Amino acid sequence: MSTRTNWGGNLRYAATRLVEPVSVAQLQELLPTLGPARALGSRHSFSRVADTPGVQVSTASLPRSASVDRDRGVLRVEGGARYSDLVPELDRTGTALANLASLPHITVAGAVATGTHGSGDALGSLATQVTALEIVGWDGELRRLGAGHPDLPGAVVSLGRLGVATALELAVEPTYEVTQTVVEQVPLDAVLDDLDAVTSLGHSVSLFTTWADPDVLDQVWVKRRTDRPAGPDPATALGGRPADGPRHPIPGVDPAPATQQGGVPGPWWSRLPHFRADHVPSAGREIQSEWLLPRPHAVAALEAVRGLADRLAPLLQVCEIRTVAADDLWLSGASGTDVVGLHLTWHLDPEGVAAVLPALEARLAPFAARPHWGKVHREEALDAAALYPRWADWQDLLRRWGG
Ligand SMILES: Cc1cc2nc3c(=O)[nH]c(=O)nc-3n(C[C@H](O)[C@H](O)[C@H](O)COP(=O)(O)OP(=O)(O)OC[C@H]3O[C@@H](n4cnc5c(N)ncnc54)[C@H](O)[C@@H]3O)c2cc1C
Numbered sequence: 001m002s003t004r005t006n007w008g009g010n011l012r013y014a015a016t017r018l019v020e021p022v023s024v025a026q027l028q029e030l031l032p033t034l035g036p037a038r039a040l041g042s043r044h045s046f047s048r049v050a051d052t053p054g055v056q057v058s059t060a061s062l063p064r065s066a067s068v069d070r071d072r073g074v075l076r077v078e079g080g081a082r083y084s085d086l087v088p089e090l091d092r093t094g095t096a097l098a099n100l101a102s103l104p105h106i107t108v109a110g111a112v113a114t115g116t117h118g119s120g121d122a123l124g125s126l127a128t129q130v131t132a133l134e135i136v137g138w139d140g141e142l143r144r145l146g147a148g149h150p151d152l153p154g155a156v157v158s159l160g161r162l163g164v165a166t167a168l169e170l171a172v173e174p175t176y177e178v179t180q181t182v183v184e185q186v187p188l189d190a191v192l193d194d195l196d197a198v199t200s201l202g203h204s205v206s207l208f209t210t211w212a213d214p215d216v217l218d219q220v221w222v223k224r225r226t227d228r229p230a231g232p233d234p235a236t237a238l239g240g241r242p243a244d245g246p247r248h249p250i251p252g253v254d255p256a257p258a259t260q261q262g263g264v265p266g267p268w269w270s271r272l273p274h275f276r277a278d279h280v281p282s283a284g285r286e287i288q289s290e291w292l293l294p295r296p297h298a299v300a301a302l303e304a305v306r307g308l309a310d311r312l313a314p315l316l317q318v319c320e321i322r323t324v325a326a327d328d329l330w331l332s333g334a335s336g337t338d339v340v341g342l343h344l345t346w347h348l349d350p351e352g353v354a355a356v357l358p359a360l361e362a363r364l365a366p367f368a369a370r371p372h373w374g375k376v377h378r379e380e381a382l383d384a385a386a387l388y389p390r391w392a393d394w395q396d397l398l399r400r401w402g403g
Contacts (some may be wrong), residue, residue, distance in 0.1 A: 006050070010287045010350055010376065011022040015056040022061045024079075024136065024166045031057070031163065032140040032375075040162040041110025042082060044103070045374035046288045049114055049159055057164055059107060068093040069170060074131055077092040077108050084277035087269050095172040099123040099204065102274040103318075109165040114374035115332045116155045119223075119271060119322030120204040121196075125334055127156045128327045132169035135162055138402050142166070154390065154397045157331040159293050159373055161403040177226045178203065178271035180261045186217040186240035188306070193300050195340070199323045201234055204272060207321040208249050214309035218251050218318075219243070223272060226265050249274055250318045250345075264371045278339065286317060287353050289360075290343040290372035292324065292333030297367035298340035305342060311359065315352045317345040330390035330397075333370045342369075346376075 004013050016039045018040070021027040031037065036054030036250035043050065050056070066089040069076065071089035075095065077086060084104040090096055090099075099118040101111060108126075117125035131344045135154055143163075145152040155162055189199050192209065199205045202222035209217045222234045246255035246262070259271055293301045302321065305312070312319070320343040324334045333339060342364075346353045357378050361369075370387050371377035385391045397403075 003283070004056075005043075006045060007284045008046050008286050008288065009284055009348060010046055011051070013051045013056060015052050015054065017055045018058055019055055019123055020058040020061045023063070024142065027057070027062070027136050027164055027166065028140045028142060031136055031138050034138075037138065039109070039113070039164045041107035041113075042105060044110070045114060047374055047379065049373050050110070050212070050335045059109060059164065062164075062166065066090075068095050070095070071135050073172055074118045074169040074201050075172045076167060076169050079109050079164060079168075080107065081109075082107050083111070083273075087277070090172065090175070090269070091267070093172075096175040096268045097126075097129055097170060097172060099126065100269065100272040101126060104269070104273045104275070104277040105280075108168055108170070110160075112156055112168065113158050113160050114372065115324075115329070115334075116374065117252075117324045117333070118204060119199075119206050119341070121199050121323050122325055123204065124325045124327045125329075125332055127329055127332055128325075129170040130156045130168050133165055133185045134167040135165050137163040139228065151397060153328055154330045154394055157329050159372070160186075160399060161329065162401045163403075173343070176268050177265040178268050179224050179226060179263045179265050180259060180271045181241040181263045182243035182245075182261050183220045183235045183238050184218065186238045187222050188215050188217055190239055191217060192302060195302075196298055198238065199340075200217070201231060201237055203228065205322070206249075206274070209319050209321075210251065211306075211309040211313040211319060214306050219247060219249065221249075221261075221274070225268075240357050249320065285348040287346040287348060287350065288344065288372075288375045289346065289353070289357075289377060290341055290375045291364050291369035291377070292339040292341055292372065293364070293367055293369050295323075295338040301364055301367040301369060302340070302342065304367075306359070308356075308359060308363060311356055312344070315346050315349060315356060317347055319344050329374070330394050331388060333340055333372060335388060335390065339370075341372075343372075343375075368388050 038052035064080035202225040
């Protein structure tokens with residue numbers, strides 16, 4: 001067995017070998033020779049989605065350039081690029097992405113392959129920014145799926161099953177600034193009474209709780225674009241108190257890695273992630289899980305989880321509740337429905353987490369909750385065909401691509 005682990009340290013990869021091609025041409029020669037294989041991005045997933053009994057194909061040494069075509073409104077990024085690599089080119093051309101995840105250190109190709117998302121009622125997952133995709137398939141052929149290609153909605157959230165993405169085009173828009181405001185000690189009952197009013201307080205809103213007190217959210221982070229109407233004062237609207245200084249999402253932890261708060265405007269890329277690109281948010285000793293809850297069921301599902309608070313709290317660093325807009329991508333957690341993400345950052349206690357998952361998943365099952373592909377869930381219990389209406393089309397795509 002391999003000695004290599006993922007970033008979080010909760011899993012040791014089963015892959016027998018790691019290869020690290022440096023060019024698309026080398027990748028094309030290599031893939032048909034490997035047998036079972038899977039792309040490996042920046043190793044930030046917590047599930048076995050990037051693992052294989054065969055060979056992992058690291059993208060770490062693939063080209064990672066980024067270039068904006070302003071006329072077409074797209075940013076072309078290469079397969080090895082991380083979100084933090086894109087910022088100089090976007091700044092240089094006065095352009096921006098619609099949203100980012102909490103961490104800028106992840107690769108673009110790896111993020112979209114699992115349906116990674118940020119928060120925002122009107123904002124789709126990062127995969128929805130993809131307008132074209134270039135993939136080297138397992139047969140070594142380089143395929144380009146442009147806008148309108150019938151396979152594109154199936155191939156963006158690919159779980160790494162179709163080959164190795166070597167370039168992606170992402171939709172861009174004119175640059176904008178964002179403020180970030182933190183409110184503490186927010187009563188949960190009032191939030192659940194009108195969740196829509198809370199999640200629409202900003203362009204992107206995140207609710208944090210440790211579940212130590214099941215009646216109170218420790219923090220609510222409200223991110224607002226300065227080019228949109230400001231809306232009500234967040235602390236007043238939430239019935240909480242404004243934070244009196246910078247905060248980390250986990251109460252009591254040093255806020256140095258967190259992006260700037262306090263309502264000070266700054267470039268979109270410096271406020272939308274929770275963590276700064278020039279800091280590592282932690283040493284990577286953690287486990288994450290997340291379920292995407294169809295929005296009509298979200299409040300009932302959150303109430304059901306609240307009933308487990310005493311079992312969750314001892315295992316948790318923090319829980320984040322956020323929103324993602326519906327899309328038409330076959331394997332997206334938001335496929336066909338707006339969703340509320342219930343994210344859990346656990347302590348690095350694999351046995352403790354494994355012990356609570358059956359109860360947690362049983363509470364969520366009546367609400368058609370979809371697990372995040374890149375985070376820990378009971379993979380053996382997943383009824384994907386029931387949760388994803390396009391599952392049969394995905395199986396057909398896999399067959400056609402030899403995945
Ligand atoms: C601290 C932290 C914060 C996080 N925050 C968020 C968040 O805010 N929102 C969220 O939704 N998720 C979040 N995640 C989860 C993370 O975004 C996903 O697991 C993401 O897929 C990781 O990307 P990666 O580049 O590390 O890819 P890996 O974990 O290495 O791989 C993930 C998948 O992508 C595939 N893949 C990688 N590269 C390619 C390629 N070039 N072509 C084809 N397939 C490829 C792999 O085969 C695998 O299936 C977070 C994770 C961490 C550790």
